[in-house]
Amino acid sequence: MRIVGVVLDGETRVADLSPDGESCTVVAGLREFWADPESWLARPPAGGTVPVGDACLVPPVLPEAQVLCIGLNYLEHAAEGSYRAQELPENPTLFARWTRSLTIGGAEIPVPSAEDGLDWEGEIVAWVGRTLVDADPVEALAAVVGYSTFNDVTARRAQKLTSQWTLGKNADGSGPLGPMVPTGEVGDLRDGLRVRTRVNGVTVQDASTSDMIHPVGETLAHISRTVTLHPGDLLATGTPSGVGYARTPPWLLVPGDVVEVDVERLGTLRNTIVGDEHRRNPISRRTERRQPSPEARSDPLSQGR
Numbered sequence: 001m002r003i004v005g006v007v008l009d010g011e012t013r014v015a016d017l018s019p020d021g022e023s024c025t026v027v028a029g030l031r032e033f034w035a036d037p038e039s040w041l042a043r044p045p046a047g048g049t050v051p052v053g054d055a056c057l058v059p060p061v062l063p064e065a066q067v068l069c070i071g072l073n074y075l076e077h078a079a080e081g082s083y084r085a086q087e088l089p090e091n092p093t094l095f096a097r098w099t100r101s102l103t104i105g106g107a108e109i110p111v112p113s114a115e116d117g118l119d120w121e122g123e124i125v126a127w128v129g130r131t132l133v134d135a136d137p138v139e140a141l142a143a144v145v146g147y148s149t150f151n152d153v154t155a156r157r158a159q160k161l162t163s164q165w166t167l168g169k170n171a172d173g174s175g176p177l178g179p180m181v182p183t184g185e186v187g188d189l190r191d192g193l194r195v196r197t198r199v200n201g202v203t204v205q206d207a208s209t210s211d212m213i214h215p216v217g218e219t220l221a222h223i224s225r226t227v228t229l230h231p232g233d234l235l236a237t238g239t240p241s242g243v244g245y246a247r248t249p250p251w252l253l254v255p256g257d258v259v260e261v262d263v264e265r266l267g268t269l270r271n272t273i274v275g276d277e278h279r280r281n282p283i284s285r286r287t288e289r290r291q292p293s294p295e296a297r298s299d300p301l302s303q304g305r
Contacts (some may be wrong), residue, residue, distance in 0.1 A: 073238025117252025141217030
């Protein structure tokens with residue numbers, strides 16, 4: 001399965017994207033799905049099917065979901081750029097994204113006016129499927145229902161203005177997220193999945209998830225001792241070395257560039273960089289699929305409810 005969000009009749013639903021990417025079949029309403037994700041993933045989707053070309057695809061994310069991210073989670077990345085002189089953190093360095101910063105593969109990503117460009121950070125997101133409070137690492141890892149390819153696109157100038165990273169990590173439309181693939185189809189990230197990032201066809205990051213410093217289960221357990229995690233929350237697991245700002249000379253994404261994140265078993269996420277004028281007119285930069293015409297909104301689509 002490849003789980004996506006689709007807007008039908010003004011309501012976001014969860015759907016299964018076909019292997020060829022040409023259509024999606026409704027699984028459930030967004031809140032209905034995240035109320036019991038493991039149950040919905042265990043059964044074949046029973047809703048109607050709509051062509052992707054007639055659909056408005058969005059991340060299958062609850063508006064109130066917590067999007068927590070690990071920084072400096074690969075040894076070589078922690079040693080590059082402005083962090084090379086720092087000691088390796090004993091605990092995971094965590095920051096947050098707003099759900100509004102998330103988008104999908106194919107969407108255009110605008111460069112904010114104060115930035116010379118944007119930086120790529122190819123990585124993986126883990127989706128939480130159960131409530132976690134004071135969990136141990138085994139319990140926390142068992143609560144992960146799926147993984148997605150992710151690009152934590154970063155506005156470096158804004159990020160470096162202070163010791164807090166929030167501003168630079170939440171630029172408009174800067175967090176493209178791929179379809180969620182169920183955990184059973186992915187396996188354990190500790191066994192090693194290949195993560196590669198390409199810019200205009202040139203490979204700029206190439207690493208294995210087995211090189212992570214702080215594994216998913218341990219990190220979620222650590223978070224749960226302070227913050228309750230709920231079904232639908234996300235954990236971005238960090239990026240490997242090879243980011244643009246740490247290069248000599250620095251290499252940033254500018255309008256016209258195409259950035260791809262390719263993760264083994266999860267698929268490829270592809271986005272185009274555009275200018276700041278697109279940020280001022282969000283409708284012009286949306287490449288999420290348009291809503292279907294009234295003729296395309298057949299009654300079977302509502303059967304996914």
